[in-house]
Amino acid sequence: MENIRNFSIIAHIDHGKSTLADRLIQHTGVCDARNYKDQMLDNMDIERERGITIKSQAITLPYTASDGKTYSLNLIDTPGHVDFSYEVSRSLASCEGVLLLIDAAQGVQAQTLANLYLAMEHDLEIIPVINKIDLPSADVERVLEQIDSELGLDPDTHLKCSAKDGTGISEILEAIVQRIPAPNGDENKRLAALIFDAHYDAFRGTVVNCRLFDGTLKAGDVIRFMFNDSVYRVEEVGHFLMTRQKCSQLSAGEVGYIIAGIKTVSDVSIGDTITLNEKPCEKPLSGFKEVKPVVFASIYPISSDDYEDLAEALDKYKLNDAAFIYEKDSSAALGLGFRCGFLGLLHLDIVQERLEREYDLSIILSVPSVRYRFTLKNGNVVYVDNPSHYPGVMAIEKSEEPYIRASMMLPERYIGAVMNLCVERRGVNSTMNYPSPGRAELVFEMPLAEVIYDFYDRFKSVTQGYGSYDYDLIDYRESPLVLLDILVNGEKVDALSQIVHRDRARSRGVQACDRLKDEIPRQMYRIAIQGAIGGEIISRSTISAFRKDVTAKCYGGDITRKRKLLEKQKKGKKRMKMIGSVSIPQSAFLAVLKSDSD
Amino acid sequence: MATKAVPGLYIHIPFCRVRCAYCDFCSTTDIALITDYLHALSKEIELYRDDFPTFDTVYLGGGTPSLLSLNQIEAIMEKIHNVFSIQHSSEITIEVNPADLDLVDLERLRGLGINRINIGVQSLEERELILLGRRHNSCLALVAIEEALKAGFENIGIDLIYGLPGQRLSRWHNTLAKAISLNPSHLSCYELELKPGTPLGRKCLTRELPVHSQEILRDFFMSTSEILEDSGYVHYEISNFAKGMEKASRHNQKYWDHTPYLGLGPSAHSFKANNRWWNHESLAEYIQDLRDNKHPVSASETLGLGELLMEAWFLGLRTKRGIDLDVFQQRYGCDLMKEKGPALIDLAKAGLIIIESGSVRPTRSGMAVCDALALI
Numbered sequence: 001m002e003n004i005r006n007f008s009i010i011a012h013i014d015h016g017k018s019t020l021a022d023r024l025i026q027h028t029g030v031c032d033a034r035n036y037k038d039q040m041l042d043n044m045d046i047e048r049e050r051g052i053t054i055k056s057q058a059i060t061l062p063y064t065a066s067d068g069k070t071y072s073l074n075l076i077d078t079p080g081h082v083d084f085s086y087e088v089s090r091s092l093a094s095c096e097g098v099l100l101l102i103d104a105a106q107g108v109q110a111q112t113l114a115n116l117y118l119a120m121e122h123d124l125e126i127i128p129v130i131n132k133i134d135l136p137s138a139d140v141e142r143v144l145e146q147i148d149s150e151l152g153l154d155p156d157t158h159l160k161c162s163a164k165d166g167t168g169i170s171e172i173l174e175a176i177v178q179r180i181p182a183p184n185g186d187e188n189k190r191l192a193a194l195i196f197d198a199h200y201d202a203f204r205g206t207v208v209n210c211r212l213f214d215g216t217l218k219a220g221d222v223i224r225f226m227f228n229d230s231v232y233r234v235e236e237v238g239h240f241l242m243t244r245q246k247c248s249q250l251s252a253g254e255v256g257y258i259i260a261g262i263k264t265v266s267d268v269s270i271g272d273t274i275t276l277n278e279k280p281c282e283k284p285l286s287g288f289k290e291v292k293p294v295v296f297a298s299i300y301p302i303s304s305d306d307y308e309d310l311a312e313a314l315d316k317y318k319l320n321d322a323a324f325i326y327e328k329d330s331s332a333a334l335g336l337g338f339r340c341g342f343l344g345l346l347h348l349d350i351v352q353e354r355l356e357r358e359y360d361l362s363i364i365l366s367v368p369s370v371r372y373r374f375t376l377k378n379g380n381v382v383y384v385d386n387p388s389h390y391p392g393v394m395a396i397e398k399s400e401e402p403y404i405r406a407s408m409m410l411p412e413r414y415i416g417a418v419m420n421l422c423v424e425r426r427g428v429n430s431t432m433n434y435p436s437p438g439r440a441e442l443v444f445e446m447p448l449a450e451v452i453y454d455f456y457d458r459f460k461s462v463t464q465g466y467g468s469y470d471y472d473l474i475d476y477r478e479s480p481l482v483l484l485d486i487l488v489n490g491e492k493v494d495a496l497s498q499i500v501h502r503d504r505a506r507s508r509g510v511q512a513c514d515r516l517k518d519e520i521p522r523q524m525y526r527i528a529i530q531g532a533i534g535g536e537i538i539s540r541s542t543i544s545a546f547r548k549d550v551t552a553k554c555y556g557g558d559i560t561r562k563r564k565l566l567e568k569q570k571k572g573k574k575r576m577k578m579i580g581s582v583s584i585p586q587s588a589f590l591a592v593l594k595s596d597s598d
Numbered sequence: 599m600a601t602k603a604v605p606g607l608y609i610h611i612p613f614c615r616v617r618c619a620y621c622d623f624c625s626t627t628d629i630a631l632i633t634d635y636l637h638a639l640s641k642e643i644e645l646y647r648d649d650f651p652t653f654d655t656v657y658l659g660g661g662t663p664s665l666l667s668l669n670q671i672e673a674i675m676e677k678i679h680n681v682f683s684i685q686h687s688s689e690i691t692i693e694v695n696p697a698d699l700d701l702v703d704l705e706r707l708r709g710l711g712i713n714r715i716n717i718g719v720q721s722l723e724e725r726e727l728i729l730l731g732r733r734h735n736s737c738l739a740l741v742a743i744e745e746a747l748k749a750g751f752e753n754i755g756i757d758l759i760y761g762l763p764g765q766r767l768s769r770w771h772n773t774l775a776k777a778i779s780l781n782p783s784h785l786s787c788y789e790l791e792l793k794p795g796t797p798l799g800r801k802c803l804t805r806e807l808p809v810h811s812q813e814i815l816r817d818f819f820m821s822t823s824e825i826l827e828d829s830g831y832v833h834y835e836i837s838n839f840a841k842g843m844e845k846a847s848r849h850n851q852k853y854w855d856h857t858p859y860l861g862l863g864p865s866a867h868s869f870k871a872n873n874r875w876w877n878h879e880s881l882a883e884y885i886q887d888l889r890d891n892k893h894p895v896s897a898s899e900t901l902g903l904g905e906l907l908m909e910a911w912f913l914g915l916r917t918k919r920g921i922d923l924d925v926f927q928q929r930y931g932c933d934l935m936k937e938k939g940p941a942l943i944d945l946a947k948a949g950l951i952i953i954e955s956g957s958v959r960p961t962r963s964g965m966a967v968c969d970a971l972a973l974i
Contacts, residue, residue, distance in 0.1 A: 524970050525948050547816035548789075550836055550916070550969045557608060557853045557867035560874055560899060563909050570973050581944050 001187075001253040005180045006074045006211065008092060010115035011101035016131040020101060020163040020172075021077060027169045028061040028073070030241050058197070058209050058255050060239040065177045072239070073176055074255035076196065084343065085118075085470050086289055090196040090271045092118055093287055094211035094255060097125035097180030099172065100151075104130050104138035104160075108146040113409060113439075114468025116151055125180045128153055129172060134162040150439075183213075183253030190281040191215030191223075193250075193274040198265045200320040204236075206262040207244070210274060211255050213285060218249040222277040223260065226284040227269050231277050232260035265322040291323050293341025294402070294473065295348060295368045295452050296385035297589075298329045298495060299355070300337035302362040302577050307336050313359035314338060317351070324351055331388065333493045333579050334364060339386055342368075345452055364577045366495035367589050370448045373400040373476050387497035390483040393534065400476040401501075402448040408459065410467035412440050417462040425450035426501070445474065447501070453593035484509055486516070486592070487530040487537075491580050496592060509539035512592040517541040519588035527582055603857040604685065605870070606655040606849045609639070609674065610863030611663040612881055615695075618720075619731030619798040620759070620790060624865035624879050625661045631881060635863075636670060638888035642862050643681050645893060649870070650860045654685040655849035657692075662718075664698035668706050675710045689714055689753075689848045696742035697734040704749035714753035714847075715746050716784070722773045726762055731797070743780050753845060755784030760818045762790055763798070763807035767817055774822065778829045783845040787822050788837050789815060819966050834918045836965050854913040856906065856929075864894070872901045907932055912972035920951075920959025934958065941974045 011017040061073040078091040092098070098119045102112055119126055128147050130140055144155040159175055161168030197209040217223070221234045236259040238246040250256040262268060270291060273284035301310045314326050324347070329339035342348040348368060355361050371385040375398040384390060406427070410418060415432070419442070422430065427444035434440055451471065459469050482505050486496035496516075500508045509531025516529045520543055531539035576583035613632060614625045656678065663671070671692070678684060691714040692707060699707075707715070719739040721727050727735060739756075746754050756777060760770045777785060792799040792809070801807040810818075823833045831839035832846070835854070840846040852859050858870040864884040867876040875898035878884045887894035901909070907930040914921035927933050935942065935953075942958060945951045950964035950971060960968055 524945065524950060524967055546967055546970060547812040548819055548966045549812070550965065550967060557859055557861050557869060557874075558876065559853060559869075559909055559913065560867070560876075563905065563912070566912055566969065566972055567908065569969075573973055581941065 001185065001251070002182050003069060003071045004074065004183055004253045005071060005097070005176050006076065006095045006183055006253075006255055007097045007099065007176055007180050008076045008078055008095045008119075009099045009101055010078065010092075010112075010119060011131075012103070012106070012109035012111035012115075015101050015103040015106065015109070015112070016163045017077075017101055020099070020129075020131060020161070021075060023163045023166055023169050024061060024073075024075060024173065025059065025242070027166075027173065028063050030059065030061055058240055058257075060241050060245075060255065062241070063173055063177070066174060067177075071177050072254070073173070076255065084347075086291055087197070087270055088118065089122075089287065090194065092122045092124065093285075094194055094196045095122070095124055096183055097127065097176070099176075100126050100128045100153075101131050102128060102143055102147070104132045104140055104143055105135045107139070107143050108150045109465060111468065113151070113466070114470075116153075117409060117468070126153060127172075127175050127179055128155075128158040129168075130158055130160045131163055133160050134165055134167065185213045185252030187214070187216050187252040189214035189252070190279050191217055191221075191274065191276045192281040192285055193217065194285050195225075195268060195270055195272045195274060197270065198262075198268040198322065200265050201259075204259050206259075206265050206268055208258045208260070208262065208268055208274075209240075209255070210258060212250050212252050214252050214281065215276070216249050216251045217258065217274075217276075223258070223274050224277040224280060225268065225272045226275060226280070227272040227288055227290070228267065230267065232262055234258055234260045264319050266318065268322060270322070291343065293323065293325055293343060294370060294448060295342045295344055296339060296371060297342070297348060297368040298331060298334075298337045298339050298366040298386065299326075299352075300331065300334040300364045300366070300495070300577070302364055302575065304335045306361060309359070310338070310355075310361055310363065313355055313361055314340075317355060317359070321351070323347065329386065331366070331494050333491070334366070334495050334577060337366075341385070345456075362575055364495070364584075364586055365589050367498055367592050368452060369499060370402055370452060372402075372481060372499055374398070374481075375400075384499070387483060387499050388494040390497075390499055393482065398478060399481040401479045401481060403445050403474050403477050404448050404451065404471040405474050406444050406446055406451065406469060406471040408442045408444075408467055408469045410440055410442065410463045412438050414463040414467060415440055415442065418442055418459065418467065421455075421458055421462055422446060425455060447477075447479065448473065449499075449501075453590075482533050484512070484538075485532045486512055487528075487532060488516075488520075488582050488584070489525075489527050489580055490530075492532075493579055493584075495589060498592070505533055506538050509533070511594075513539045513541035515591040515594055516588055517543055519591045520582065520584055522546040523582060525581070603852070603855075604652055604654040605650055605858040605860060606657065606852040607650070607653040607678065607682065607684075608657045608659060608849070608859060608861040608863075608866055609663075609678075610861065610866040610877075611635075611658060611660040611666060612864050613660065613665050614662045615665060616731065616733055619729065620793070620796050622793040622795050622799075623661070624881075626881055628881075629665065631885070632666065632670070634885050635881065636673065638885045638894070639674065639863060640677050641888045641891070642894065643677050646860055646862075647681050650682060650858070652683045652685060653860075654688045655852065656684060656688060656690045657849040658712075659691075659693050662695050662698070663692050664694035664703075668703055671707070672710055675712075684711075691716055691753075691755075691847070691849060693718060694742070695734060696739040699742065699745075701745045701748055704745055704751070708750050713751070714755065714784075715751045716755040716757065716786075717742050717746065719743075719756045719777070720759045721762070722776045723769060726765065726769075726773075729762060729798070730759065740780070743782065753784065754782045755786065755847070756780070756782045757786045757788065759788050759790050760822065761810055761815050763802055763809065765810075767814070767821065770818060771821065771825065774825055778826070783841045784847065785826060785831060785839040786837055787826075787839065789819065816966050820962060823962050823965070832918065833962070833965075836916045836968065851917075854917060856910065872906065874899050874901065903930060906930060908972075912968070914958075915951075915960050915968045915971050916965070918959060920957045922957045924956055938974060945971065945974070 009017050058076045063073050064070045076091045078088045130143050147153050147155045159171055192214045193210040193212045195210050198206050201207050219234050224231050237250045238244050239256045271288040275281045301307050323343045325341040326338045330336050371383050374382050374391050374396050376395050377397045422444040427446040429445045431443045480502035481499050482502050484498045484500045485492050513529045513531050526545050527543040529541045530537050576585045612625050613629050690712045692712050693716045695718055722736045792802045802809050826839045833839055834846045861868045864877055864881050865879045875895050877894045878896045884894040946953050952959050
């Protein structure tokens with residue numbers, strides 16, 4: 001255990017986290033040059049393209065330090081978005097220290113702080129690392145000042161590096177060994193291991209990533225997941241060194257993987273505690289939360305012929321995404337589809353993109369919704385996450401919507417702007433703290449429905465990127481809720497309906513009509529878009545018909561060029577859903593939620 | 599039927615004295631290459647001796663065919679008559695620049711069997727001609743038309759361009775009225791296309807010059823059609839008007855119904871038996887290939903039924919005659935009413951097409967949006 005170090009790298013986006021990870025991997029020789037590629041830990045195309053990490057990853061780096069001893073450095077990579085903040089917290093709970101990476105040119109940014117606070121919550125050793133010192137615009141002095149004043153850390157503890165050209169990498173490795181404490185724990189105690197990630201392997205089933213706090217674990221052991229209360233026999237344990245390396249036993253303090261004939265990742269809960277079935281530990285490790293979807297939307301194939309393919313794709317996709325849930329659904333306007341649950345809008349976005357990219361499907365998502373609770377006049381209580389199941393105003397005794405507690409960290413100067421934003425989003429019961437000079441913590445209770453779409457982006461924008469935000473669901477609260485329908489050319493499009501607060505219905509209706517007007521391209525006819533509550537039309541916009549769209553020249557026999565142009569346009573049109581005689585693009589369904597402020 | 603229809607011959611003459619500000623057609627101002635070009639063209643004609651024995655239309659386009667000397671034009675005509683059989687009643691067209699030819703030249707063209715002349719007038723307003731970078735003035739255009747009449751041409755077409763940056767609708771109507779008063783048998787009225795690679799296109803894309811809105815361009819289009827049809831012209835294709843269908847360009851119509859055509863000269867396109875091929879755009883490559891006794895073909899494609907169908911559909915919708923449903927089904931195996939019936943009926947209700955006596959044809963408003971019609 002003396003020779004183990006568990007750490008993570010945390011940073012604002014684009015401050016070079018993946019590059020530093022790549023460099024550490026290279027330096028310790030886990031991966032030879034032949035197999036090396038950039039962003040080693042971001043396996044998915046979508047991660048590489050967006051420069052974000054979606055799934056956690058762990059890798060063991062064998063390192064011989066200047067003291068002559070060989071250490072196992074376990075690097076646990078974490079996702080970087082509020083939708084996945086619970087996963088991040090479980091990853092950090094598996095570490096004893098972090099490298100806090102700061103771009104020498106950009107200095108301390110919002111995520112630098114947000115991540116720092118998270119690390120502090122877990123009592124981790126923090127090593128500030130100033131990256132990109134090779135840049136002409138690097139200003140190390142300024143960053144040092146910020147480390148002192150904005151982060152409240154001792155600037156003398158910093159390291160400098162250029163992950164790009166490899167400067168300072170050995171110093172970082174040495175610091176990990178010397179400054180991050182070895183894990184403590186007792187291998188003689190009963191097994192307690194924290195699950196911080198799981199992924200699906202087509203041959204072996206679910207591979208569970210975990211951190212052992214106490215005890216040992218080997219093949220043949222019968223384990224129990226304490227929250228799920230399920231029991232498995234361990235087939236294999238080991239470490240990740242780019243690929244899985246089987247070992248005889250995992251011991252307290254170590255990070256490794258378990259294969260135990262677990263069918264899907266949905267059988268595993270992140271944050272759950274693994275113990276031995278026969279000799280369980282007294283109580284599970286702290287911090288467990290059941291991850292539940294909070295945003296719901298229906299997915300429909302653009303062409304109804306693709307329904308079976310979509311069903312199959314969801315089935316496969318689900319194997320590797322425990323947080324994602326789905327069930328059959330049908331829409332009057334869009335046909336057969338699936339109602340799906342997501343952790344947040346980014347999660348939804350990722351699912352959509354992966355379905356389109358990895359399974360080559362063209363899909364439409366309905367307007368996202370939260371899960372409402374209605375007490376009916378007959379005494380029944382129903383949960384409704386699909387506006388088309390809205391019970392009808394006459395049947396409802398009481399309507400309630402989910403509330404969150406949003407915690408926001410921000411420099412003092414943005415308090416006014418953020419307060420405005422939160423009040424605009426029906427925020428109540430605010431409290432404010434000053435954890436360090438110049439820095440405020442603002443807490444608001446807000447309806448979840450007000451934050452799911454673009455609150456995060458708006459928050460980032462009003463704090464100029466310096467704010468960090470996280471939330472917890474707290475309870476359901478009574479709220480007058482009505483159903484806002486959207487009619488396109490007189491036809492109700494159920495997939496565009498929303499459940500909204502009565503006082504906001506009119507403005508939301510106007511907003512939705514405006515947004516749709518921008519999103520739906522001009523067509524050959526004039527298109528009326530109306531918002532309606534009950535039978536009453538409350539808003540309206542019109543998309544005028546195109547007037548002229550034909551180009552003059554089709555002469556000299558070059559018909560091919562013109563045909564190819566039309567074929568291309570036709571392909572683009574195929575990505576839209578025909579509703580009656582109107583083609584509605586995918587983007588329209590999300591856009592109705594977009595607020596006016598941006 | 600296209601398969602029985604007699605093919606058309608197009609010859610691209612890729613030379614211009616100056617390049618017009620709006621034009622991105624294949625053309626060079628390096629007239630020193632004319633001799634090499636003519637030599638290459640002569641060889642290319644030979645290459646197709648067996649593939650295309652007979653034509654009933656010939657079209658000398660460009661570029662500026664009238665930049666060639668009369669002797670050079672005569673040589674081309676002689677060559678094609680020697681190699682191919684040009685039917686007796688053929689339509690033989692030449693495009694000319696108003697500044698190039700005098701009465702004697704025009705009479706000689708008549709003597710060569712050329713019976714249709716298409717004059718690149720473009721505008722009858724001095725300021726507009728300068729903007730377009732044309733080298734003639736409006737007087738020359740008027741003179742050219744008069745002399746063509748004197749020389750005995752019965753088929754005289756003039757080309758005009760509308761939708762110029764800053765052009766007022768009323769000024770365009772003046773131009774149209776002047777053009778009508780000259781009584782040409784054919785008028786092509788093209789909306790100015792802004793090509794990024796042209797000086798005028800660049801100025802418009804960078805907003806140095808104003809660009810018309812869709813609504814205004816529609817007004818140009820609709821009023822042009824209205825004015826010309828009121829003056830006795832048939833709006834037989836989106837940009838083309840004729841004094842009766844017998845004066846419509848027989849050659850251009852071949853492009854629109856899959857009749858075979860042979861295009862010679864750089865960048866020219868050909869079509870036969872579901873194959874389309876096109877020559878190098880570069881004059882140098884064109885000349886070099888023929889020097890090496892090779893077909894100067896840049897690329898080719900074989901059209902599948904789906905592609906033929908798509909072309910017939912969108913090209914048909916560009917013409918007043920429209921699409922004959924029976925013929926369409928026979929040729930392309932597609933029952934349009936069955937495939938697209940409800941959408942077509944919606945379009946008819948919206949006044950964009952007329953479905954009548956076994957055909958689907960665009961209305962004037964339909965022609966204005968016929969690219970979109972083609973996408974249903």
